[in-house]
Amino acid sequence: MTARQNRQWRLTARPVGLFKESDFKWTVEPVPEIGDGQLLVHNLYLSLDPTNRGWANEADTYLPAVKLGDVMRGGTIGVVEESRNPDFAVGDHVSGLLGWQEYAVSNGAGITKLPHNPAIPLTAYMGLFGHIGATAYFGLLDIGRPKEGETLVVSAAAGAVGSIVGQIGKIKGCRVVGIAGSEQKCRWLVDDLGFDAAIDYKKEDVSASLKQHCPNGIDIDFENVGGRIFDAVLAQINLRARIVLCGLISGYNAAEPVPGPYNFAMILIKRARVEGFIVMDYMNRAEEAFRDLGSWLMSGRLKYRVDEVVGLEQAPTAINGLFTGSNIGKLVVKI
């Protein structure tokens, strides 16, 4: 068995700006033997998420920085191929942070067994029924606390999280306005997902378009982006607005310190609440989210989209699509 090869991407340099392939090293090693209590997982899918960029920096974020020379951290779905751990059986599908590699050995900590449900494609556990769905659900409902008739703005709205947030907003009776980076994305949001309006920030004057599409101001901002788009939103928030701070993708590749929003004082003037949100903190309540998301999916009120790239070797270049705006929906790599 150990003759099998484990192909890996190791992080070997701190990226400056976008990831470059030269920030990684492609290594091929024998698949390791497992010890008592361990399991060997064959990774089938790798999740690419904006937050990965922060993990590659020198400084720790909400997780420790990936060390140079280590296999790049990443969310994975795989199948158990060997097990000396009573909680996992060969053939179980599992998700975890098993990294940019084909095989991983684990003691089971942080590994989630996925349900056997042939009606649900495995990649859904990286999207709607994984960290993405939970992010959208708890971020919007627990932190944003939408009320019927309120106006919700979502940035990076055609991304994995944003596209679900907007649909949940519609289910909860909000007016939903998405901000995205192409005409095609905007059409998808409005025509397929039922957003009330979408703003193409690459072509439109975001402030003017927000004014047009949010005639009653903005009650909730689900913020994935930061920077000038966030500033445009802040300028139009209502009294007691809630800002779900889920991501600041516009700054993730900056080489210099990035200033906070110029309209920061609006938080004071409008007695708004800005709250940082990381889905890890909610995974113990994930079933709550998946029950609702599943029922909305079944009843046709919720759609999701997976953008699948084939081949682990593509990961270092594919991930930049998250920052340049080339993908729609959840970006995954089929290993």
Place this chain on the structure above:
Amino acid sequence: MTARQNRQWRLTARPVGLFKESDFKWTVEPVPEIGDGQLLVHNLYLSLDPTNRGWANEADTYLPAVKLGDVMRGGTIGVVEESRNPDFAVGDHVSGLLGWQEYAVSNGAGITKLPHNPAIPLTAYMGLFGHIGATAYFGLLDIGRPKEGETLVVSAAAGAVGSIVGQIGKIKGCRVVGIAGSEQKCRWLVDDLGFDAAIDYKKEDVSASLKQHCPNGIDIDFENVGGRIFDAVLAQINLRARIVLCGLISGYNAAEPVPGPYNFAMILIKRARVEGFIVMDYMNRAEEAFRDLGSWLMSGRLKYRVDEVVGLEQAPTAINGLFTGSNIGKLVVKI
């Protein structure tokens, strides 16, 4: 009676940077006659507060901008000299936003009758038993939600609000670190008010001193200042920190747009909550605050300090002390 003169400061120019006396015009007018339902108030004290600077700008804040040519808006305490309003009797002491002038006519809206209590000096109703005390009380307790053993940092700590916030923090069992702008202020905070430590931001490296005085990180930041001091605090916040956004005085005199905190992403990483706070929203609950503040005052657990400038003519220059850091405690003008 109408032979009496009403001396006033009218705002005649939008200030650029600090207030200049030339932004105001000193006018002397006959004291107006009152009509049915009205009262004439003789203002005795004028409150000078950092927020006044924002009111003088062209743009509305949480209150409409003061119009050019109007008497400058300001909090006042005065005595009713004439009344044709059944709710007010001659001799009543009242507080309200009656402006930078000796006399004002009011229909009673927004005017609060002050209790007759010879043990309490009138200026206390501009401090501990007014908007200042309520700001400190509700801002810290409702938004900051301190828990025993937590670390509270207060900026502009020797100011009217900050000095009370820190003392309430001590009463609630927090470790309290103040940031202020002189050795004298720092000594007052530690020696007289019982702060655990005070940092002189004009002389010390704020980041290094915070690290020294907040060995367990920062759980609550009562933010009055913004700018580089706020950034130093944000860099050291703990998981689920609360930031009571009460003021951003470092930017009030800026002629150019002021960037938000460079460490804005810390709010996300630490799942912190930033909430804007304006005391107006809490004045209907003011009795709650004054009951506790009064009992702490009586039992010697709370001190306050009034910095009194004599003469209405001083107002345009005295107010700049709030921004240059020359006053300690609550700044008032004895009219």
